[in-house]
Amino acid sequence: MTRWHRIVNMAVAHIRRHADAANFELVFRYQNRDVNIDRVFNFQRSIGETITSTLARIRTNVEKEHNKKFKKAKKPKKGEAVTTTADVNQFEIDFLIDKNESTTWLDVFANVDDHEFKTTKLKVCGQEFAVAYNHPYVGQLTMPTVILVGFDCYPAKFEVVFTEQDKCQFEWFKGLTNENESNIVWSKCEQEGFFYRVQPNDLRHKLKFVCTPKSDTKEGPKAEIISNCLVEAGPGYDAFEEKQKFTPTRLDGSQFRVVSYNLLADYYADSDFSRKELFPYCPPFALAIDYRKQLFIREIIGYHADICCLQEVDSKVFDLDLKLCLGNDGMDGLLQKKGGTAEGVATFYHRDKFSLVHSYGFNLSENMTKQPYFQELYEKIKDNEKLCERMLSLSTALQVTVLQSKENGRYLIVANTHLYFHPDADHIRLLQIGFFMLYVKHIYESTIAELNLSKQQISIIFCGDFNSVPECGIYKLMTEKLVPNDFIDFQSNAEEAIVGITLQQPFDIKSAYNNPKYTNFTVGFAACLDYIFYETNNLRVLQAVPLPSDEELRSLTAIPSIVFPSDHISLVADFEWNHQE
Numbered sequence: 001m002t003r004w005h006r007i008v009n010m011a012v013a014h015i016r017r018h019a020d021a022a023n024f025e026l027v028f029r030y031q032n033r034d035v036n037i038d039r040v041f042n043f044q045r046s047i048g049e050t051i052t053s054t055l056a057r058i059r060t061n062v063e064k065e066h067n068k069k070f071k072k073a074k075k076p077k078k079g080e081a082v083t084t085t086a087d088v089n090q091f092e093i094d095f096l097i098d099k100n101e102s103t104t105w106l107d108v109f110a111n112v113d114d115h116e117f118k119t120t121k122l123k124v125c126g127q128e129f130a131v132a133y134n135h136p137y138v139g140q141l142t143m144p145t146v147i148l149v150g151f152d153c154y155p156a157k158f159e160v161v162f163t164e165q166d167k168c169q170f171e172w173f174k175g176l177t178n179e180n181e182s183n184i185v186w187s188k189c190e191q192e193g194f195f196y197r198v199q200p201n202d203l204r205h206k207l208k209f210v211c212t213p214k215s216d217t218k219e220g221p222k223a224e225i226i227s228n229c230l231v232e233a234g235p236g237y238d239a240f241e242e243k244q245k246f247t248p249t250r251l252d253g254s255q256f257r258v259v260s261y262n263l264l265a266d267y268y269a270d271s272d273f274s275r276k277e278l279f280p281y282c283p284p285f286a287l288a289i290d291y292r293k294q295l296f297i298r299e300i301i302g303y304h305a306d307i308c309c310l311q312e313v314d315s316k317v318f319d320l321d322l323k324l325c326l327g328n329d330g331m332d333g334l335l336q337k338k339g340g341t342a343e344g345v346a347t348f349y350h351r352d353k354f355s356l357v358h359s360y361g362f363n364l365s366e367n368m369t370k371q372p373y374f375q376e377l378y379e380k381i382k383d384n385e386k387l388c389e390r391m392l393s394l395s396t397a398l399q400v401t402v403l404q405s406k407e408n409g410r411y412l413i414v415a416n417t418h419l420y421f422h423p424d425a426d427h428i429r430l431l432q433i434g435f436f437m438l439y440v441k442h443i444y445e446s447t448i449a450e451l452n453l454s455k456q457q458i459s460i461i462f463c464g465d466f467n468s469v470p471e472c473g474i475y476k477l478m479t480e481k482l483v484p485n486d487f488i489d490f491q492s493n494a495e496e497a498i499v500g501i502t503l504q505q506p507f508d509i510k511s512a513y514n515n516p517k518y519t520n521f522t523v524g525f526a527a528c529l530d531y532i533f534y535e536t537n538n539l540r541v542l543q544a545v546p547l548p549s550d551e552e553l554r555s556l557t558a559i560p561s562i563v564f565p566s567d568h569i570s571l572v573a574d575f576e577w578n579h580q581e
Contacts, residue, residue, distance in 0.1 A: 013122045013129040014137065014221065016161070017109060022047060024105060026054070028122065028129050030062065035069045047105040051095055054105070059093040062124060096121035136163035136213035138223035146290040147227060149203055150234040151298055153196045155225070157320060163215040165194065172196045173208040177230070195328065202231045239548060239563040240299040240570070246545045247303045247572060254407040255542065255576040256306040256353060258512075260463035260532050262418065262520075262568035263296055264560060265312035265343035279567070281523060281557035292565035293317055297325045299565070303545075303572050307403070308333075308348040309416040309463035309532075312566075315342050322346065336361030338418070339395025345416045345464070347401045354403040357411065357451075360443065361399045364435055365392045373442040374435055380501050381431070387496040391428060396420050398436050400443050410457055410538075410577055411447065415440050417464040419474075426492035429466065430473040430483065430503065437477070437505040444507075459538040459577075460507055462531075465568065469527050470515045478509045478533050508536045512573035513544045519569050521553045532573050545572035 013028035026043040041061060045054055097108075097120045117133040140159035147153050153172075160168060170193055175184035186208055191197065196207070207227045213220040251257050266289035268274060275284055285291055300308060308331065313322065318335045326333060330350050337344035349356065368374055368391065369382075381387055399416045417436060419429045440460060448458060468474040473489035476482075483489070483503040490498040512532040519530035534541070547569055553559060559567050 011128075011130060012132050012221070014132050014135060015117065016134055016137070017047070024109070026058075028124070030065075030124055030127065032066075032125065035066060037065055037069055039065060045105065047109055050102050050104050051097065051108070052102055055093045055095060058124065062093065092123060092125060094123045096123065132218075132220075134162050135218045136168070136215045136220040137161055138211050138213055138220075141209075141211070141223055141225050143207070143209065143225050143227045144290060145229055146285075146288070146294065147198060147207060147229055147231045148234040148291075148294055149198050149200055149231060151198055151294045152325070153198050153207060154194055154324065155209060158194075158211075160211075160213050162218075162220070163213055167214050167216070169212040169214060170194050171210045171212075173210065174202050174205040174231075175208065176204070177206055195325075198231055203233060205231050207231065235295070235563045237563055238295075238298075239552060240295075240302065242548070243545050243570075243572065244299075244302040246543065247305075250304040250350070250353075251306065251574060254405060254410070255574060256405070257304065257572065257574050258461060258463065258532055259300060259303050259305040259308045259570055259572050260310075260416075260530055261296070261300065261308070261570040262311040262465040262530060262566060263313055263317075264292070264566040264568065265314050266292075266317070267314055267341060267343045268312070269560075278524070279522065279558075279560060282560050283562060286562040287560060289314065289317065292560065293321055295563075295565035297321060299570065301325065301329050303570070305331075305348075305572070306350045306353045307412075307414055307461070308346075309414065310346045310348070311416070311418040311465045312343050313346040315344065318346055322348070332356070334359050334361070334399065334401065336397050336399040336416075338397045339363050339365070341395055344397055345399045345418055347399055347414055347416050349401065349403055349414075352406070354405060354412070356401070357404050358402040358443075358447070359400070360402075361397065364396050364398065364432060365394055368392065368435060371439075373438050377431075377434060377438065377501075381498065384496065384498065387427075387498065390496060391431065394420050394428070396432055398439060400440065402443065402447055408577065410459070411451070411453065413440065413443055413447065413458065413460045415460070415462040415464075417462075417466070419465070419467045421467040424493045426468070426472055426489040427496060427498050428492075429468055430477070430487075430489045431498070433466070433474045433477060434483075434503040434505075437507075441506060456538060460509070460533075460535040461539075461575075462509070462533040463571075465520075465530050467529050469529065470511075473503075475511070475515075475531075477503055477505060478531075479511065481505055481507070481509075509533050510536050512541050512575075513547075513571060516547050517550070518547070518553065519571065520567055521559050521569070522567050523558045526553075526558075530568055530571055532571050534573075534575065538578050539575050540578050542574040542576055544574075547571075 010029050010031055015026055017024035023044055023046055029040045031038045117131045120131040122129040139161045140157050141155055142157040144156045172189040173186040175186040210224040212222050269287050323333055326348050330352055331348040332351050333346050333348035335344055335346045368378055401414045403412045419432050466474050473483045473487050485500055485502045512534055516528050518526050519528050
């Protein structure tokens with residue numbers, strides 16, 4: 001468990017109360033070397049309590065701490081006096097405040113401001129504390145469990161109160177461990193800031209992170225944390241560096257870059273079945289999310305993308321890592337969870353390139369029977385009870401983001417999904433994409449109507465893990481606009497066979513990659529399952545970044561591995577608009 005220590009200025013007591021809160025917090029660090037006390041006291045009190053009652057509570061807790069230390073103290077040597085609690089300043093506790101001690105804290109807070117508290121003092125056993133009101137402070141701080149040379153290190157959890165992160169000061173230190181960790185000699189790292197790029201000479205060191213919380217007018221108590229783990233060597237070879245040679249900078253003007261990537265959610269990877277059956281060739285440490293997320297975050301950032309469509313995104317990784325790291329790189333993101341699971345699909349866009357117009361997201365099972373744009377297709381399958389029961393039990397999600405280019409004012413409808421996987425489910429996936437394209441058509445038409453656009457001003461990008469090879473009906477529907485009612489996919493499960501249904505969609509669409517050999521590569525299965533589909537009327541592909549060779553994918557048996565963080569390969573494609581206004 002990562003431990004952390006809050007450095008509270010010994011001469012300051014902090015009073016904190018959020019607006020309209022019924023309670024407040026009083027924090028101070030009391031040190032008495034005579035009895036070996038060095039403790040931070042944290043009192044949560046009601047604003048209806050009197051100052052007298054608060055002082056009594058402080059007195060009781062301080063006295064308990066003294067008594068506890070006395071019981072542990074060594075017996076006095078012969079001839080020495082026996083020390084008792086009564087010898088220690090009689091536990092004098094007092095507030096030097098311009099209020100009567102029978103006054104409630106509600107009355108104090110009714111007219112309080114920082115200036116008034118500047119004249120207030122708290123006295124505890126002869127020690128006098130200045131009082132700081134609502135100064136910024138670090139509320140939560142933990143360090144990562146894996147730190148790798150060459151990768152960015154940042155707190156695993158971080159929260160500041162009464163300020164914002166970008167106003168705070170951050171410092172990093174490194175130190176070699178010894179038997180007594182308190183005696184580590186720390187040396188300050190040259191880099192400052194929330195993110196620290198770990199250097200080769202940090203290897204086998206511990207890292208210490210120090211935050212000084214600041215606001216525009218106030219400074220709070222420093223907080224520091226020391227990593228439990230030592231800095232380790234990175235993988236040595238970055239499998240994505242070859243791909244990043246094709247994406248050295250972010251694209252200029254109206255050109256834009258799209259990434260689609262299934263990250264392999266920890267929700268699925270962190271199990272005995274995954275470690276022993278699915279990916280037995282991958283070392284357990286390299287399958288752990290704290291290791292893998294460092295690789296795929298660095299990989300994604302190095303593509304300098306304008307749009308990222310990610311699948312199998314753990315909600316915790318989205319909140320604590322992707323939003324933070326990609327946000328620091330200029331991107332904003334949205335997550336659509338899959339039903340009640342802990343993962344979903346996420347779409348990020350670069351805020352300098354695009355403005356967010358609308359965002360939509362839903363699980364098909366919750367909308368298939370309700371929405372008018374699904375009614376015609378649902379009517380054709382509703383009597384197939386086993387089929388409908390299965391489809392309504394699934395949590396397959398669709399995320400649709402409408403963006404406007406800041407360069408030329410054009411609009412993009414970006415769809416992102418991860419379709420259901422099962423060997424007998426070609427018909428399920430084909431119906432899912434059929435419903436989803438009806439929804440994309442609905443968003444396309446409603447956006448045109450709402451914004452009074454021409455068809456040259458708006459286009460479609462549809463990314464995802466479709467769990468479908470190019471020979472299946474999904475690829476046929478997307479690129480040929482139609483799947484006839486006798487197509488083989490409709491018969492992939494005899495008990496749920498679909499009869500008499502033709503699927504259509506109205507858009508001219510192609511795949512940016514034109515069917516690569518592999519986008520998923522494990523020992524048990526390897527094929528093309530992931531696509532970046534695009535509407536050809538208004539967009540053209542400038543480049544589809546080459547994928548790793550068969551030899552690279554097989555070099556460590558399969559993926560994931562110590563150099564590939566997922567069982568899928570990222571797709572990266574550059575686009576530009578066909579029709580320039």
